[in-house]
Structure formats: structure tokens, C-alpha cells
Amino acid sequence: MKKSGKQGDRRRIGLLGGSFNPAHDGHREISILALERFSLDAVMWLVTPGNPLKDPSIYAPYEERLRQARRAADHPDIVVSDFERRHGLTYTVDTIDRLKALNPNTNYVWLMGADSFETLHEWRDWRNIVQSAPIAVFRRPGYENAPINSVAAREFSFERRDIDAATGLADLPPPAWIFFPETDNKISSTAIRARIDREQVEPIGDLEAPYGDLAFFLDLHPAAADFRTDAHTALSARPRSISPMYFYDAEGSRLFDKITSLKEYYVTHTERSLFLNAAADITSKIFDGATVVEYGSGSSEKVEWLVNGVHNAAGYVAIDISKEHLVRSATELAGILPVPVGAICADFHSVIKLPDGVLPAANGRLGYFPGSTVGNMAPESAAAFLRRAHNTLGDNAQFLIGFDLAKDRSIIEEAYNDAEGVTAAFNLNLLTRLKNELGAEIDVGAFEHVAFFNEAHSRLEMHLRAKEATSIVLDGRSYDFKLGETIHTENSYKYSIDRFSALLEETPWRLTESWFDDRRWFAACLLRNS
Numbered sequence: 001m002k003k004s005g006k007q008g009d010r011r012r013i014g015l016l017g018g019s020f021n022p023a024h025d026g027h028r029e030i031s032i033l034a035l036e037r038f039s040l041d042a043v044m045w046l047v048t049p050g051n052p053l054k055d056p057s058i059y060a061p062y063e064e065r066l067r068q069a070r071r072a073a074d075h076p077d078i079v080v081s082d083f084e085r086r087h088g089l090t091y092t093v094d095t096i097d098r099l100k101a102l103n104p105n106t107n108y109v110w111l112m113g114a115d116s117f118e119t120l121h122e123w124r125d126w127r128n129i130v131q132s133a134p135i136a137v138f139r140r141p142g143y144e145n146a147p148i149n150s151v152a153a154r155e156f157s158f159e160r161r162d163i164d165a166a167t168g169l170a171d172l173p174p175p176a177w178i179f180f181p182e183t184d185n186k187i188s189s190t191a192i193r194a195r196i197d198r199e200q201v202e203p204i205g206d207l208e209a210p211y212g213d214l215a216f217f218l219d220l221h222p223a224a225a226d227f228r229t230d231a232h233t234a235l236s237a238r239p240r241s242i243s244p245m246y247f248y249d250a251e252g253s254r255l256f257d258k259i260t261s262l263k264e265y266y267v268t269h270t271e272r273s274l275f276l277n278a279a280a281d282i283t284s285k286i287f288d289g290a291t292v293v294e295y296g297s298g299s300s301e302k303v304e305w306l307v308n309g310v311h312n313a314a315g316y317v318a319i320d321i322s323k324e325h326l327v328r329s330a331t332e333l334a335g336i337l338p339v340p341v342g343a344i345c346a347d348f349h350s351v352i353k354l355p356d357g358v359l360p361a362a363n364g365r366l367g368y369f370p371g372s373t374v375g376n377m378a379p380e381s382a383a384a385f386l387r388r389a390h391n392t393l394g395d396n397a398q399f400l401i402g403f404d405l406a407k408d409r410s411i412i413e414e415a416y417n418d419a420e421g422v423t424a425a426f427n428l429n430l431l432t433r434l435k436n437e438l439g440a441e442i443d444v445g446a447f448e449h450v451a452f453f454n455e456a457h458s459r460l461e462m463h464l465r466a467k468e469a470t471s472i473v474l475d476g477r478s479y480d481f482k483l484g485e486t487i488h489t490e491n492s493y494k495y496s497i498d499r500f501s502a503l504l505e506e507t508p509w510r511l512t513e514s515w516f517d518d519r520r521w522f523a524a525c526l527l528r529n530s
Contacts, residue, residue, distance in 0.1 A: 011041045011042075011105065011106045011107070012038065012039060012040045012041050012106075012171075013042055013043070013103075013107070014040045014042070014108075014109045014111050014136075015046060015108055015133070016030065016034075016045050017048060017084075017095065020047045020065050020068070020069045020072075021065055022060065022068050022069075023072035023073070024072060025072070027045065028072060028073060028074065028075065029237060030138050031043040031075070032075065032078075033138070033182070034109070034111055035078075037167065037180070038167065038170055039170070040170065042079055043111070044079045044081050045069055045078060046081055046083055047062070047065055047066055047085075048084050048085075048090075049062055049084060049090075062082075062085065066082060071378075074378075083095070091125070092124075093124060093126075093129050093132065096129065096132045096133055097132065100133075109134050109170045110135045111135075112135065112137055113138050113140045114138065114140045114179075115140045117137045117152060118146035120150065120151070120152040121150070121155075126152065127155075130156055130174065130177070132174060134169050134170060134172050134174050134175075134177060135176075136169060136178055137178070137179045138180045147160075147179035159176055160177055160178065160179070163179070166180070206221070207358075209342075213335065214327075214330055215315065215334075215342045216359070217327065217342070217344075217345075218342070218343070218344045218355055219344075220350070221345070225245060228438050228475075230242060231434060232477070234487065235472060235487075236479070240485070240486065242430070244376065247430060249429070251429055251432070252426060252429050252430075255426040258422050259418070262418050262422060264414050264415050264418040265415045265423075267372055267404055268371075270517050270521050270522045271402050271524075272301070273517060274516070275305065275306075275370070276305060278515040279309055281515065282400065282524065282526070283306065283310055285512070285526055286309075286311075286366055286400075286526075287363055287364050287366075288311040288312050289311070289313070289364070290310050290313060290314065290363060290365060290398070291317065291359060291362040291364075291365050292306060292315070293393060294317070294318050294319065294367075294370075295367065295369045295373075296318075296320055296371065297326045297330055303333065303337075304333075304336060306400070307337050307338070310366070314359060314361065314363070315342065315359035315360060316333065316339055316340075317341075317359070318341070318343050318344070319344045319346055319352065320344075321348070326343050326344075327343060330342075342358065348388075349385060351388055354392060364396055364397055365394060366393075366398045366400060367389050367392075367397065367398070367400065367401075368399075369400070369402070370400075374403050374493075375494065376492055378493075379503055382493075382503060383506040386503075386504070386509055387508065390508040396530070398527065399509060400524065400525070402522065402525075403495055403523055404495070404521070405495060405496065405523050406458055406495060406496050407494070409453040409455070411521075412494060413451060413452060413453055415460075416451035416460055421449075423449065424448075424449035427464060427490075431444045431464060432444060434472070438474060439474075440472055441474075442472050443470055446481075447470075448467050449462070449463075449465075451463070457491075458493060458494050458495070458499065459491045459492060460491070460494065462488075463486035463487065463488050466483060466485050466486070469481065469482055500523075504527065509528070509529050510527060512527065512528045513525070513526040
């Protein structure tokens with residue numbers, strides 16, 4: 001809790017209102033920034049039952065929005081609240097008045113994006129809102145002019161405060177507002193809903209059948225990652241984090257291959273021995289005549305035992321985001337496996353429709369997701385992935401998934417802090433990529449690899465930590481690091497069977513069978529949907 005600079009013992013609370021339909025990283029980014037820059041004790045997400053300015057049919061069920069918001073918040077000082085529902089409130093002006101009446105020793109700050117600020121004059125009693133609490137307006141791409149040209153900005157232009165007043169904003173008597181230009185998150189709930197709607201009706205993409213040695217190749221043209229843009233976003237954010245996808249240039253891939261052979265890194269060889277030792281029992285539980293659909297195009301060793309073990313298997317389909325790797329590995333498998341092989345170039349976090357009529361008819365589909373990759377997803381992302389997999393595989397499908405189990409933290413931490421320093425080199429290579437590919441000015445030696453087990457979230461975290469005060473300069477922009485500040489590069493969640501079963505409750509899948517290695521360090525689970 002941040003106690004410095006308070007007026008007596010008054011608390012400072014930020015208020016972020018909205019439908020949270022759905023909540024996303026943009027909400028979290030604004031909230032964490034507000035906690036730090038405004039010295040707040042907490043930020044309250046006020047999940048409204050409904051917005052009078054919007055069509056009620058667009059809303060997901062209220063309890064679902066609350067649950068999803070709590071998962072997205074993921075911070076001890078972000079409180080997701082159903083205050084408006086409990087008090088029968090609809091309008092922001094009434095919500096602020098009620099909170100102030102119930103908590104007279106609290107100073108509130110209303111938090112909003114520039115897109116909402118642009119239409120603030122359409123809200124009921126909007127002038128009273130401005131006069132009820134100081135307001136922080138956060139930059140949103142496409143709405144940079146709202147803090148100048150909007151009706152509220154013009155009418156209350158003399159009440160705008162300089163950004164230097166941010167720390168004491170909660171203590172200023174309203175009306176008072178500031179514009180916070182540092183945020184650049186393009187995500188919006190509206191865009192997410194629109195994307196989901198589009199994905200339901202998107203054409204299936206470019207289909208070629210046959211394609212060389214493959215029965216078919218379907219290219220869904222997954223969006224290419226923008227390393228430069230994502231690097232700027234990561235370095236600007238607080239806390240800083242970047243997608244682990246950027247580990248894998250040629251050197252990163254080489255280092256990861258070396259990691260999988262290290263004695264400390266138990267994950268790969270433990271999973272391999274588990275699947276091979278339990279192969280006969282696993283395949284006996286899979287229905288006859290299934291088509292195997294693998295998420296991530298694997299090696300022949302990873303999938304040959306499965307396809308050969310399924311009785312009368314109808315086919316094999318590999319899904320991967322890298323077209324070159326996918327075509328190469330799937331073509332190799334087509335020369336080994338006794339069934340027709342197809343390939344789909346796609347991001348498996350998107351909606352994927354399997355093409356009809358290009359593989360022999362199957363009695364059903366079996367999803368296959370080895371490698372504990374599900375552990376690299378946040379739980380809400382893992383649940384969303386499994387829901388999309390249900391849509392791809394269809395009803396009455398099965399899903400075989402492997403994941404790392406929770407265990408003594410010393411075993412986990414040793415696996416990510418190997419004695420040879422290979423994992424450290426793998427992590428630090430991300431900075432080398434920034435330097436070599438994007439021309440960033442970086443003293444790579446000023447950073448160190450850090451990996452530790454976060455008990456609260458049951459995950460191994462990898463970070464790049466500044467060993468001294470330093471800066472990264474990218475495209476002329478300088479990003480300063482204090483001693484000890486980090487870039488969060490990867491999570492690896494470690495599940496128990498109970499925790500994984502609880503995750504499945506948010507999906508159409510249910511656990512039907514489980515297998516473990518002798519030490520119960522790793523699990524293979526067979527799921528079934530309805």
C-alpha cells in the first residue's frame with residue numbers, strides 16, 4: 001500500500017467503470033499505471049450490469065463478465081466489484097455520489113480512456129461527474145485529439161492540470177483532470193467482440209488439395225508478429241513484459257533444443273517417457289477411426305506412436321503458425337505415417353475450421369497438444385484456447401494434452417536455472433535480437449537472467465533484470481531501467497489435477513483419464529466434450 005503524501009489517513013481509490021465485455025489487458029494496463037503514478041491504494045473495477053447508451057443484447061452474462069474481469073485483473077490492488085448491481089445503480093454520477101457518501105474518508109479518481117472522454121458529454125449529468133471527482137484520461141490510439149477537441153475538454157479547459165500533478169491528483173478538489181499520454185494499448189472490448197463475430201463467418205482460407213505429399217494444405221494467413229511495435233509496447237508498459245514468441249530466432253531455437261537435453265530440464269524427457277510407457281493404455285482409450293489433430297507441428301517421435309496406436313486412424317492434421325516449418329515437418333510425417341496427412345497454417349489461438357471432404361471420413365477427432373505448451377498460457381487464455389478447440393474438433397471429440405505438474409519449487413527453479421547457463425543465454429538472446437534486428441542500443445551485460453517460482457500463481461516466471469541503472473534506446477526513444485527493474489519474458493504454469501479440472505469447468509471439456517510418470521512430475525490427460 002502506498003501511504004506517502006496522504007492527506008491525513010484518507011485513502012485514495014481509482015474508479016474504472018464499464019461493462020468489461022470482456023475485460024482485457026488494456027484495462028489492467030491503465031489500472032497498474034494509475035496505481036503507480038497517482039499513488040493510489042487500490043483501483044476498483046466497477047462492472048456495470050448495463051450501459052444505457054448500448055444495446056443490452058451485446059453483453060455476456062453478468063457473472064461471466066465478473067469472473068473474466070477477476071482473471072484479467074490479476075493484481076492484489078485491483079478490486080473487481082459488483083457495487084452498481086448491489087446498489088441498483090445505472091449512472092456514473094449516482095455511483096460516485098453513493099461511494100462518496102458511504103466512504104467519507106476516501107478520495108476518488110475517475111479513470112477513463114480518451115475514447116470515452118470524447119463522448120462524456122452524452123452521459124447523464126456529465127458536468128456533475130466532472131465536479132464530483134478528479135478525472136484521469138488515458139491516451140487511446142485514434143483519440144489523441146479528444147483531450148483538446150471534445151465537448152468536455154473545451155468546457156473544462158481551465159480545469160486541466162499538468163501531468164506533473166499526477167501524484168497528487170486524488171487530493172485535488174474537483175473539477176480537475178489530466179491527460180495521460182503514455183498509454184498506447186490498441187485493445188478494446190468492442191474490437192474484441194467484433195473480431196469474435198468476424199471469426200465465426202470468416203472464409204476458411206486458401207485450400208490446396210493435394211499439396212505435394214500432403215493430402216491438403218490450408219493457409220489461414222495468420223497475422224505476422226511485429227517485433228518492433230511489440231518491443232516499444234513492452235518497454236513502455238508497467239510492469240514490462242513481452243511475448244515469449246520472440247525467443248525463437250535461429251539462435252534461440254538452437255539454445256532451446258539444447259535446453260531440452262539438459263539433465264536439469266526434466267520436462268521434455270519426462271513427458272516423452274510418460275507417453276511412450278503409457279502408449280498402449282492411452283491409445284486403447286481413444287475411439288476407433290479418429291483423425292488426430294495436433295496443435296503445433298511436432299516431430300515424428302512425438303506423434304508416430306499415437307497415430308500408429310489409434311485403431312483404424314483416419315488421418316493426421318498438423319496446425320502451426322510457421323508456414324515453412326509446418327510444410328517441412330508435415331511433409332516429413334507424410335512419408336512416415338500410415339494415414340493421409342494435412343496441414344493448416346494458423347495461429348491456434350484463433351478460430352480454425354477444418355476443411356471438409358479432403359480426408360477419409362472419421363468417426364471423430366482427437367486433439368493432441370503435447371509439450372506442456374498449455375502451461376505457457378495464462379489460465380484464462382488456456383480456457384479460451386480449449387473453447388476454440390472444441391469448436392474446431394466438433395462435438396463428441398477427445399483431446400489428449402500433456403502438462404507439467406506442481407512440485408517442489410527447488411526442482412522447478414533448477415530446471416530454469418541450469419548450471420551451464422543455457423537458459424540464461426536463451427533468455428538474454430531476446431536482448432541480442434533487439435540489438436541486432438531492430439538496431440536498439442543495449443548493454444546486454446547490464447541485464448541478468450532471473451527465473452523463480454511464483455507460489456501465488458503456481459507458475460515459473462522468467463525475467464530479464466537490470467543489474468544496474470541502464471537504458472534501452474530504440475528508434476530514438478530511451479527506456480530507462482532502475483537497478484532491479486525487469487522485463488517479464490515468460491510464464492510456465494504448473495497445474496495440479498484439481499486445478500486443471502477447475503480450469504476445464506470454464507470449457508466444454510471434461511477430464512476422463514489421467515496418466516503420470518513414476519515421480520508424478522508430469523501428467524497426460526484425456527478429455528472429452530459433449
